[in-house]
Amino acid sequence: MNAPLLRVENLRKHFALTKGVLFTRTLGHIKAVDDVSFEIRAGETLGLVGESGCGKTTTSRMILNLEEPTEGRILLEGEPISGLQGEALAVYRAKVQAVFQDPWSSLNPRMKVGRTIAEALIVNRWGDRAKIAARVRELLLQVGLRPEQAEQYPHEFSGGQRQRVALAAALASRPRLIVLDEPVSALDVSIRAQMMNLLKDIQAEDGVAYLLVAHDLATVRHMADYTVVMYLGRIVEQAPTASLFAEVRHPYTKALFSAVLMAEPGRQADEIELRGEVPSPLDPPAACRFHTRCPYAMPQCAEVEPPLREVSRGHAVACHLFE
Amino acid sequence: MSETVLDVRDLHTHFFLRRGVVKAVDGVSFSLRRGEVLGLVGESGCGKSLTALSLMRLLPKGGARTIKGEVLLDGENILERSPAAMREIRGRRISMVLQDPQTSLNPVFSIGDQLREALLRRHRAPRPQLTQESVEALRRVEIAAPEQRLGQYPHQMSGGMKQRVVGAIAIAGQPAVLIADEPTTALDVTIQLQYLKLLKRLQVETGMAILFITHDFGVVGRMCDRVAVMYAGRIVECGPVRRIFEAPQHPYTRALIASVPKMTGPIGRLTTIEGQPPSLMDLPVGCRFASRCVQAEPRCLEAYPRTVQVGREHTADCWKVVPA
Numbered sequence: 001m002n003a004p005l006l007r008v009e010n011l012r013k014h015f016a017l018t019k020g021v022l023f024t025r026t027l028g029h030i031k032a033v034d035d036v037s038f039e040i041r042a043g044e045t046l047g048l049v050g051e052s053g054c055g056k057t058t059t060s061r062m063i064l065n066l067e068e069p070t071e072g073r074i075l076l077e078g079e080p081i082s083g084l085q086g087e088a089l090a091v092y093r094a095k096v097q098a099v100f101q102d103p104w105s106s107l108n109p110r111m112k113v114g115r116t117i118a119e120a121l122i123v124n125r126w127g128d129r130a131k132i133a134a135r136v137r138e139l140l141l142q143v144g145l146r147p148e149q150a151e152q153y154p155h156e157f158s159g160g161q162r163q164r165v166a167l168a169a170a171l172a173s174r175p176r177l178i179v180l181d182e183p184v185s186a187l188d189v190s191i192r193a194q195m196m197n198l199l200k201d202i203q204a205e206d207g208v209a210y211l212l213v214a215h216d217l218a219t220v221r222h223m224a225d226y227t228v229v230m231y232l233g234r235i236v237e238q239a240p241t242a243s244l245f246a247e248v249r250h251p252y253t254k255a256l257f258s259a260v261l262m263a264e265p266g267r268q269a270d271e272i273e274l275r276g277e278v279p280s281p282l283d284p285p286a287a288c289r290f291h292t293r294c295p296y297a298m299p300q301c302a303e304v305e306p307p308l309r310e311v312s313r314g315h316a317v318a319c320h321l322f323e
Numbered sequence: 324m325s326e327t328v329l330d331v332r333d334l335h336t337h338f339f340l341r342r343g344v345v346k347a348v349d350g351v352s353f354s355l356r357r358g359e360v361l362g363l364v365g366e367s368g369c370g371k372s373l374t375a376l377s378l379m380r381l382l383p384k385g386g387a388r389t390i391k392g393e394v395l396l397d398g399e400n401i402l403e404r405s406p407a408a409m410r411e412i413r414g415r416r417i418s419m420v421l422q423d424p425q426t427s428l429n430p431v432f433s434i435g436d437q438l439r440e441a442l443l444r445r446h447r448a449p450r451p452q453l454t455q456e457s458v459e460a461l462r463r464v465e466i467a468a469p470e471q472r473l474g475q476y477p478h479q480m481s482g483g484m485k486q487r488v489v490g491a492i493a494i495a496g497q498p499a500v501l502i503a504d505e506p507t508t509a510l511d512v513t514i515q516l517q518y519l520k521l522l523k524r525l526q527v528e529t530g531m532a533i534l535f536i537t538h539d540f541g542v543v544g545r546m547c548d549r550v551a552v553m554y555a556g557r558i559v560e561c562g563p564v565r566r567i568f569e570a571p572q573h574p575y576t577r578a579l580i581a582s583v584p585k586m587t588g589p590i591g592r593l594t595t596i597e598g599q600p601p602s603l604m605d606l607p608v609g610c611r612f613a614s615r616c617v618q619a620e621p622r623c624l625e626a627y628p629r630t631v632q633v634g635r636e637h638t639a640d641c642w643k644v645v646p647a
Contacts, residue, residue, distance in 0.1 A: 190579060
């Protein structure tokens with residue numbers, strides 16, 4: 001096994017919730033991410049799944065160095081990323097790129113898309129004008145657009161094409177890792193499949209790793225080699241994707257799986273319907289955070305925090321049922 | 324039981340813009356039976372939401388007009404009713420739930436005020452009675468501690484809970500038809516399942532018919548009895564859910580179902596539909612899917628196919644399908 005490209009160690013992010021402007025009081029802390037560790041190997045895809053507020057976006061923002069961890073560290077190729085400045089930070093940003101759900105947010109409406117794609121290359125003084133233009137052409141072809149479309153503005157593209165432009169811009173600096181935050185959920189079904197195929201092709205060609213933040217399990221199944229399931233800031237289950245889909249262990253993961261509506265009527269498997277909603281991350285339940293909604297909760301679940309424990313090769317679960 | 328409650332015939336709603344006419348809904352026909360859930364599926368821009376707004380007669384400002392067709396609600400063409408009469412019809416006979424609950428609720432009125440207002444449309448009653456009925460309405464949509472919720476405002480509730488309140492308001496007038504336009508798209512998956520189960524239960528209890536608009540075949544499989552697939556302003560295939568999933572006849576439906584990533588089976592390259600839908604300002608004379616269809620032949624480009632009966636209650640607009 002090759003060394004990990006990215007390591008996340010005991011990552012925590014707590015946001016202080018404050019009141020007042022002049023005399024600020026801290027009312028409490030939102031533990032958005034609480035002790036999260038995982039690895040991404042070069043050329044592989046890690047899927048990060050969970051519902052709103054589970055901390056998946058905060059985790060990806062820390063990896064993008066847009067958010068400073070409260071505790072814990074992130075290492076890229078063995079080097080910690082905290083405190084990176086100047087040249088080192090620019091190098092990091094070239095190596096770790098992102099594509100977000102809404103391509104509008106990543107594209108400047110007044111800039112020709114060719115210029116947007118070239119931006120990273122210009123900033124990093126990657127080469128002269130002709131060399132950059134050649135690279136932009138190459139990138140457009142790689143994402144399935146025509147080179148002459150470099151002269152068009154974002155509004156002239158469809159949603160799926162805009163997402164391709166955002167991907168081309170992310171690929172420009174030849175990153176080792178791209179954070180894909182819900183990259184296909186804003187796209188139509190038929191376009192979504194095109195984008196997923198494209199992402200896999202690019203990975204096969206360039207060996208780039210992906211951190212795929214998604215809520216759709218079928219998308220994760222098709223894209224990810226390894227899957228991490230989060231609930232209220234904690235990892236509840238992590239496993240090689242094939243192993244996870246073969247046998248789901250954690251009751252929360254089971255609930256997530258049974259909430260997936262299969263596009264096959266009558267194929268609805270044993271269903272776990274969760275009562276109530278996700279508790280507030282400001283005041284999460286003690287011990288196992290899922291015990292308030294768990295159909296299998298036992299007395300100890302409210303008292304002792306279950307550690308993440310390996311139940312089979314590479315498959316770890318944080319649940320007292322598996323002790 | 325197979326009594327038709329809503330019958331839509333040859334509906335045309337176009338946008339008349341300075342640069343041309345956008346034929347967003349261009350010849351839509353379907354019927355909805357009492358107590359039935361009909362899914363209306365399609366990709367963005369196919370006209371499914373505008374069809375719903377045409378039925379409610381709540382067209383967006385800026386040149387949209389229904390120029391042709393009939394919308395028969397219990398046999399009465401509501402397109403011919405006056406705006407005042409239409410206000411009486413909305414909420415009481417036909418009602419709607421939208422994707423984003425935030426846009427349906429007024430942020431400056433309490434939940435109780437908004438529910439009482441909706442209930443007042445059903446009957447005039449003294450305030451304490453309306454309050455009591457509001458509590459009941461919230462209880463029906465499974466909101467815990469409804470008495471306390473009445474005094475709260477929308478921002479104090481989660482997305483799933485707001486969508487339940489919207490549902491409670493929509494069915495307060497006991498409509499015969501509920502139009503649900505992507506009501507769970509903004510919700511998390513576990514909350515989506517709760518909401519769909521609730522909607523199904525309410526539908527069974529009240530016997531209302533639901534027109535369920537969605538782009539998600541999973542939701543269709545879970546909720547609907549029949550499904551109509553829309554493409555570029557028209558319904559291209561309509562049939563019982565099982566038939567559409569197991570033996571889709573129209574090439575578009577087939578490609579659409581094949582392109583959805585599955586939870587089981589082999590993981591390979593996903594099937595895609597190459598190209599893009601035609602411009603609604605410049606629709607082809609032939610089949611609208613022909614330019615993207617792998618089976619297209621010359622006649623597909625020359626004339627729009629007739630609607631073919633391909634099975635029991637199952638129709639498809641395609642030159643290549645075999646009549647039952």
